[in-house]
Amino acid sequence: MGKRKRIAIFANGWNNEYLQEFGQGAFQCAKVTDTDLFIFTNYSTHGLNEVDNSGEFNIYLLPDLNDFDGAMFLTNSFNLDRELQYLQEQVLKTGIPAVSTECELDGTVFFESDNYSGMHELATHMMKEHRVKDILFIGGFQQHKEVKIRLQAVLDAAKENGVVIPERNIVYGDWSAESARNCIEAWLQEGNSLPEAVICANDIMAEGICNWLNEKGYRVPADVRVTGFDCIRVGQLHDPIITTVKCEWFRMGYKAMELLQDKIAGKEAPERMGIRTKMVCGESCGCSGTGMRGKQTKPAFGSHDRVIDGLSCDQHLRHLYLCLRKADSIEGLRYSYKYFFQGDECWMEGENFMLSIHPGFIKMADDEDVCKKPGYPEEMEVVCQLQNGKFESGRKMPTKEAMFLASERSEKPGIYLFVPVRSDNNNVGFAMMTRNLNILIDNILYMWTRHVNQYMDQVISNVKITKLTKKLEELSVTDALTGVYNRMGCEKILYPYLEKCQNEGRRGIVMIADIDRMKSINDKYGHGEGDMALKLVSSVLKNELPEGFLVSRFGGDEFFIAGESDGKTPPEEIVRHVSARLEEEVKNRKIVFPLSVSIGAIELEQGENFELYECLQKADKFMYSVKERHHLSMDMAT
Numbered sequence: 001m002g003k004r005k006r007i008a009i010f011a012n013g014w015n016n017e018y019l020q021e022f023g024q025g026a027f028q029c030a031k032v033t034d035t036d037l038f039i040f041t042n043y044s045t046h047g048l049n050e051v052d053n054s055g056e057f058n059i060y061l062l063p064d065l066n067d068f069d070g071a072m073f074l075t076n077s078f079n080l081d082r083e084l085q086y087l088q089e090q091v092l093k094t095g096i097p098a099v100s101t102e103c104e105l106d107g108t109v110f111f112e113s114d115n116y117s118g119m120h121e122l123a124t125h126m127m128k129e130h131r132v133k134d135i136l137f138i139g140g141f142q143q144h145k146e147v148k149i150r151l152q153a154v155l156d157a158a159k160e161n162g163v164v165i166p167e168r169n170i171v172y173g174d175w176s177a178e179s180a181r182n183c184i185e186a187w188l189q190e191g192n193s194l195p196e197a198v199i200c201a202n203d204i205m206a207e208g209i210c211n212w213l214n215e216k217g218y219r220v221p222a223d224v225r226v227t228g229f230d231c232i233r234v235g236q237l238h239d240p241i242i243t244t245v246k247c248e249w250f251r252m253g254y255k256a257m258e259l260l261q262d263k264i265a266g267k268e269a270p271e272r273m274g275i276r277t278k279m280v281c282g283e284s285c286g287c288s289g290t291g292m293r294g295k296q297t298k299p300a301f302g303s304h305d306r307v308i309d310g311l312s313c314d315q316h317l318r319h320l321y322l323c324l325r326k327a328d329s330i331e332g333l334r335y336s337y338k339y340f341f342q343g344d345e346c347w348m349e350g351e352n353f354m355l356s357i358h359p360g361f362i363k364m365a366d367d368e369d370v371c372k373k374p375g376y377p378e379e380m381e382v383v384c385q386l387q388n389g390k391f392e393s394g395r396k397m398p399t400k401e402a403m404f405l406a407s408e409r410s411e412k413p414g415i416y417l418f419v420p421v422r423s424d425n426n427n428v429g430f431a432m433m434t435r436n437l438n439i440l441i442d443n444i445l446y447m448w449t450r451h452v453n454q455y456m457d458q459v460i461s462n463v464k465i466t467k468l469t470k471k472l473e474e475l476s477v478t479d480a481l482t483g484v485y486n487r488m489g490c491e492k493i494l495y496p497y498l499e500k501c502q503n504e505g506r507r508g509i510v511m512i513a514d515i516d517r518m519k520s521i522n523d524k525y526g527h528g529e530g531d532m533a534l535k536l537v538s539s540v541l542k543n544e545l546p547e548g549f550l551v552s553r554f555g556g557d558e559f560f561i562a563g564e565s566d567g568k569t570p571p572e573e574i575v576r577h578v579s580a581r582l583e584e585e586v587k588n589r590k591i592v593f594p595l596s597v598s599i600g601a602i603e604l605e606q607g608e609n610f611e612l613y614e615c616l617q618k619a620d621k622f623m624y625s626v627k628e629r630h631h632l633s634m635d636m637a638t
Contacts, residue, residue, distance in 0.1 A: 004413060005035040006404075007260065008063050010087055011074035013041040013419070014175075016440040017232045018077060018249050022101070023415065023437045025253025026072065031413040033261050038063065038407075039437075040418045043446055045079045046141065046174060054374070055422035057083060061375040062403065062418060062430055065094040070260045076102030076146050097263035099256050103145050109263060110272040111256045115229075118245035118277030119150045122227055123157035125279055126197055130225060130286050133163050136195040138183050138205055140175040147172070150201050150229060168192070175201070177208025184209060194224060197285075203228035203235030206242050210284060221286040231280050233441065240283030247277050313444055316348050317451045324455045328462035329362060330381050334394045337384035341391045348448065350435030351389040352406045352414075355421070356380035357429040359396065361456075364426060365463035371426040380429060406434060419449045421456060428456050481531060482538035484559070485552035494550050494562040501564055502604060509549075509571055511561035511601040513541065516594070518557035525593050533595050536585060544581045546574065561601075571601035 007030060011019045019041065027037055040063060042056035060083060065071055071091060078084050084105065091098045091107040100108040102115075126132045137154055139147040151170065158165050171187055173179030180200060188194070200206040206228030210220045220226050220240055228235050228244040235242030252275050262269040281287040323340040327333045337355070346353060359381050360370040380402050382394040387409065397405075407416060414434055421429045431452065439445050477489030485493060501508040515521075515537055522530040534557065541551045541559060549563035565571075578599065586595050 003034075004407070005033065005069040005264065006067065006407070007035055007037050007257075008065060008068045008071045009037055009039045009074070010060060010071070011039065011041050012045075012077040012079055013043045013440065013443075013446060014045060014079070015074065015077040016443055016445070017230070018247070019074060020437045020440040021249035022074060022253035022256075025250035025255075026257040027253075027413075027415050028250075029254045029257035029261070034413055035069075035257075035261070036407045036410075036413050037415045038068070038403075038418065039415065041445075042420055043449065044083065047176075051425045053080060054425040055427065056420055057086075058374060058376070058422065058427045059418055059420040059430060060086060062399075064400070065090050065096055067400065067404075068096060070096055070264050071098040071108075072256060072260060073098065073100040073105055073108065074102070075100040075105050076144075079141075097260060099260045099263075101252065101256060109259060109269065111252065111259065112272070112274045113247045113252060114274050114276045115146060115245070115247065116149050116153045118247070118279055119153035119229060120157050122229075122243065122245055122279040123154040123199065124161065125281075126199070126225065126227065126285060127157060127161040127163050130197070132197040132225060134193075134196040135163065135165050135169060136184070136187065136198045137165065137170045137201075138180050138198060138209070139170070139172045139201040140205075142172040147201055154199055169195070173205055175204060177204050177211070180205035180208040181212040184212060194218070197225040197227070200226065200228045203230050203232045203242050203244050206244070206284065207234055207238050210238065210240070210242070220284050225286055226284045228284075235282070238284075243282040243285035243287065244280050245277050246280045248275050251275060310442075313348070313447055316345070317448065319345065320451070321455060321458075325458055326462065327459050328466045330357065330383060333357070333383045333459065338391050341384070341386060346386055346389055348435070348439070348444075349386070350433045351386060352410070352434035353384065353386040354382060354402060354406060354432040355384040355429065355452075356399070356402045356432075357383050357421070358427055361428055361460075362463055364423070364460050365467060368426070371423075371428060373427065376427065376430070383429075403432070406432065417445075419445065421449070422453055423457050423460065428453070479538075479553040482535055482553055484538050484542060485550065487552070487554060490552035490554055490560050494552050494560060497550060498562045498604075505606060507565040507567070507606045508604045509561075509563045509565050509574075509601060510604065511563070511571065511575070511599055512554070513537070513559040513561065513597050513599040515557040516596045516598055521593055521595070529593065533591075533593075536589070536591075536595070537582065537597055540578060540582045540585060544578050565603050571603050575599045575601050 009023065009026065013019065019039070023037065023039060030037055040059050042059045044053045044056035048056070057080070073084075073087060075084060088105050088107065091105070098105075098108040099111055101111050102113060104110045126135070135154070135158070137151060139151055141147060155165060168190070171183045173183050184198065198206075198209050200209060206226050209226050213220055213224055213226070218224055226242070228242045231244045231246035235244055255273065255275065259269055259273060320340055323336045324333065327336045357380065358371045359377060359379060361381070363370045376399050378399055379396050380399045381396050382402055385392045385394055385405075387406075403418075407414065415437060417433045417435070417437070419431050420427075421431055431449070433439070439448075477485055477492055479486040498508045498510065515533060518530065518533070521533055534553075537559070538551065538553070541561065545551065545561065546563060546566065546569070549561060552560045554560040579597065582595070582597060
């Protein structure tokens, strides 16, 4: 381990603003203490199937915590229990100092936001200032700890203010805007009237409710008051601005990193810390909001003064697709990325970027299970590597080396963001970015990973198509019975081969072989034995001719052969060797009928003006003279 400390941070990417602000706060503290941050994030969720979630989970298997000085877990951002269980096991196994936020994790220092206080303040504000009594609460996943805390705060405020919230007025979504819309529709269908206020467990659901009410002709807050939680950008730019609860995520990140650094240094530090949350008035509850609307109308963040917005992302990813769409090999991917990153195309990925691919990735075209094993192999194929904006030739390297390479090359502390690259649950590889964490805003990173995953699927499809095309081409020029080239193969492959030999000043050899009395074999012993004779002769020709000679079945029992002279072995000697080997095979296999082949061969003069028709005539003439002698000797033998 180098001099600079390493901290691993684990979080789910769907909580993008939480991760972004927390990470920036943590780095503000980390860079003062000469510490690198390695953030491992994915997009697993209850809404994905098991196959997709397994593919996302792989990124948490990439780091070995023994290689780090400490770890941080944004515990409440995780959606899957098995991910937290695995990470907790790793902390207990390695014993490294670790901090978990919002939800307690065995073996870690606990740092929490007092989300109860902020939600209690908001609920009390609704009941006291706006005299709301009929309330619908919409939570996230019912068993999520944070949902229970936020609900309890609302229920306690209601009790204190003499408001009754019946159990039927408590419903659950999945944190998404769509689920919130579905919740209120289902609730109304049960015969309930529109409530005075809807208190949502996060801003995204609050936005979904506001939009749904607007579509139905209701006004917020005139007809229904709506509140959220988290104070995220989408709520502060909404019309009306969402009344919400603000968590001090930047401050939490800074303080949590301070606490972790004390633990690493062996200093005394508390085992748990907290930070209060507070209500932020917007317009959706009926107050005069002070949100971001009017101050910021689009996300202005980027490197090289480039703004990332939907259109810029689409153009960038479209260009990437156009560069990658025809790649059908690892080398093809490297070339495509090199072409893509010409100029200023790294503005989205960052000037230090790496894409590492599983060595068995291309084999997925033949074996779909080759990349299904969880985790990462000891070595990875580095397809793309940017160092200070300059493309470097990729190579195979140890996985650990690939993970830490950018950090070890940097003179200053940095943030290294890792995301999985996958095809379903196939572990295709991982990408590393050093770009500003603002890429998390508006799920830009999610868009990038999904597109790259699809492009990897396209590469595998290209490999399959290339192999299928090659196979079809081979079938079109291959004789099905004997496995040698057919007449089309002779014209497309053997003729051009001879022509190339002559044009390059090499000496070609032309041979024509014909099975003796093939018709008699078919007539007397049957076509099955005739096919066997054709296959045996083909086999002897392929195996006994000099290396590099090409064989085609030119007609029914006639073969055309093309090769290059080595300048030492005359064609007559090649013919004698082939004929002798065929004779041995006939004896060894105890074939009951006479089987021999007549072969005519000529060697073209070096630099001779190549006329294929004349060559064929010469070879044919030699072959028939040999055949006459064979027939004569066969007649005498009988």
